[in-house]
Amino acid sequence: MTTTDHTDERPRLMLTIQEAADQLAISRTLCYQLIKAGSLGTVRIGRLNRVPADELEDFVARLRRGEPAFGA
Known part of the structure; x- marks a missing residue:
């Protein structure tokens, strides 16, 4: 019998701050x-601070609409 590797290929829902920065190339x-400026949302999981993946998409969408990254 052959076993296959069923590696989970789903995208991550939460990212560390470093992973979020890497995704944004900053x-x-x-x-x-x-x-800190409130431009990028995070959630707390115990003592951990994580950035929801969809928050990155929302942030980029706001930038594309011409909204400032740090608010007005």
């Missing part, structure tokens, strides 16, 4: 600044 420091 520094981790800038990512923290966006979070």
Whole structure:
């Protein structure tokens, strides 16, 4: 009998701050600044701070509409 590797290929729903920064092609420091300014939302899971993957899409969509990254 042959076994196959059923690696889960689904995209991650939550990202670390570093992973979010990597996805946006920005520094981790800038990512923290966006979070502090309220421009990029996060959720707390216990002591962990995570960025929902759909938050990145929303952030980029706002930028594409011409909204400033750090608010007005």
